[in-house]
Amino acid sequence: MKKVNAVDEETKKEEVPENEVLIEEAAVENKQRMASLKDIREAKSKYDRDFFRRFAYKGSFTMPQKALEQHVQTMSKEEIAELTLSIVNSAYEVNDLIPNIELVLFKMFTSPMTTKEQRRGAKDLLEGNLFRGVTLDPTVYESLLESIAMNPKKKHFKKIIQHIEEQCDNLPKEQLSRQMPGDLIDMIVTIGIHEKYPVYMGTTLKNWLARGYDVQPRSFKDYFMFLERCKGFEEDAKRYVTLAHDTDHIQVDYAMLRGIFLRSIQSKTGPEVLKLFEQFRKTIKLNKAG
Amino acid sequence: MVAAERNDKIKDIKIEFYDGLIGDLMNAKAYSLSQIIQSEKAREKFGDDVKDDLISLEIFAHQFKLDEFRSVWKELFGEESNKYDLTAFICEEMSHNLVKFTREDHKTARLEMTDQLHDQIIKHGIFMSDKLFYSLVYLYTESQQW
Numbered sequence: 001m002k003k004v005n006a007v008d009e010e011t012k013k014e015e016v017p018e019n020e021v022l023i024e025e026a027a028v029e030n031k032q033r034m035a036s037l038k039d040i041r042e043a044k045s046k047y048d049r050d051f052f053r054r055f056a057y058k059g060s061f062t063m064p065q066k067a068l069e070q071h072v073q074t075m076s077k078e079e080i081a082e083l084t085l086s087i088v089n090s091a092y093e094v095n096d097l098i099p100n101i102e103l104v105l106f107k108m109f110t111s112p113m114t115t116k117e118q119r120r121g122a123k124d125l126l127e128g129n130l131f132r133g134v135t136l137d138p139t140v141y142e143s144l145l146e147s148i149a150m151n152p153k154k155k156h157f158k159k160i161i162q163h164i165e166e167q168c169d170n171l172p173k174e175q176l177s178r179q180m181p182g183d184l185i186d187m188i189v190t191i192g193i194h195e196k197y198p199v200y201m202g203t204t205l206k207n208w209l210a211r212g213y214d215v216q217p218r219s220f221k222d223y224f225m226f227l228e229r230c231k232g233f234e235e236d237a238k239r240y241v242t243l244a245h246d247t248d249h250i251q252v253d254y255a256m257l258r259g260i261f262l263r264s265i266q267s268k269t270g271p272e273v274l275k276l277f278e279q280f281r282k283t284i285k286l287n288k289a290g
Numbered sequence: 291m292v293a294a295e296r297n298d299k300i301k302d303i304k305i306e307f308y309d310g311l312i313g314d315l316m317n318a319k320a321y322s323l324s325q326i327i328q329s330e331k332a333r334e335k336f337g338d339d340v341k342d343d344l345i346s347l348e349i350f351a352h353q354f355k356l357d358e359f360r361s362v363w364k365e366l367f368g369e370e371s372n373k374y375d376l377t378a379f380i381c382e383e384m385s386h387n388l389v390k391f392t393r394e395d396h397k398t399a400r401l402e403m404t405d406q407l408h409d410q411i412i413k414h415g416i417f418m419s420d421k422l423f424y425s426l427v428y429l430y431t432e433s434q435q436w
Binding site for chain 2: 251252253254255257258261262265266270273274277280281284285286
């Protein structure tokens with residue numbers, strides 16, 4: 001009887017730390033969510049309807065976008081960050097004052113009216129950008145990406161990516177995954193694939209993998225599957241897979257490669273399938289974490 | 291991670307890679323390719339697994355390769371000793387694959403192997419499931435020289 005109890009105690013001891021880790025993780029996640037909600041509440045109370053009323057179109061020649069841009073130029077970086085957070089969370093509340101304010105924000109970001117002259121002919125994509133150096137909330141990037149998905153333009157897409165890189169490249173890993181969550185990266189990859197930017201998306205993703213961005217395995221897989229579909233990039237796609245070895249969260253396995261194999265089985269000859277098998281067999285090794 | 295753990299992990303990933311590919315090739319009825327991949331897997335020496343032998347049986351059965359089929363069959367319960375503990379599942383798979391040899395010139399060998407299987411089932415007291423029963427009845431009736 002005693003022995004049985006002893007075994008029970010042992011199993012209990014093993015189980016407790018695992019549960020504790022889960023509880024701790026959930027608590028951290030909850031804390032972050034609460035902090036984010038608090039930030040949104042604060043931003044919305046600071047920049048409320050009364051604030052936006054000042055920029056509403058009242059029959060004068062000043063457009064809401066231009067008026068907002070002029071105001072942004074007088075604000076500090078922290079204030080701009082708060083304003084953008086309020087904008088993306090107040091679209092419905094202020095729609096009667098400034099219709100589609102998220103689109104206004106997108107236009108302020110990509111083609112600001114007040115810095116048109118400064119931007120003309122500039123090589124730097126973020127030249128004259130009103131939000132340069134401002135740490136924007138992930139939800140703000142999400143809003144910008146949603147807007148670009150509605151009306152895609154490569155130059156604007158590149159501007160958003162460059163802004164993200166300028167703000168995130170030097171962040172420590174933990175902060176990086178909070179500032180640029182995997183879902184947001186997935187959204188970027190999805191837009192890049194949909195708009196068919198194989199080269200640009202490839203270099204961006206390669207850079208992000210090297211810098212430790214939280215690129216999710218599914219985004220990585222979607223990208224190289226897309227690359228393999230692009231004419232002339234088939235071999236690049238196979239080489240691209242090896243980038244996963246230098247990460248600590250993406251493992252090359254059959255689940256990841258299955259799509260390429262299925263496509264190859266359906267549309268290629270036996271020797272070609274075998275060649276693919278040989279190529280990938282060599283690339284299967286543990287990632288950095290392993 | 292210690293070296294042994296790393297080795298186990300990479301081994302699992304490789305096994306999953308081979309099995310996944312073989313499964314997809316089998317679904318696409320690319321049996322000769324499956325056979326090549328299966329032999330490549332065998333060369334990696336991951337260790338004995340009854341699943342591998344059963345897949346080999348299926349690959350050979352689909353291609354009517356009776357000699358190769360028979361050699362795997364013998365491995366599964368050879369003349370010397372049984373490689374694995376015989377279970378109802380193994381017997382079901384063996385008989386199910388044997389049914390695939392439908393050619394006239396395979397009849398004698400098929401009947402002989404059915405007898406062998408039947409003896410083993412009796413010897414090991416294996417439960418005769420409906421699937422196994424159906425396969426055996428089919429094999430006996432269809433292998434008769436009328």
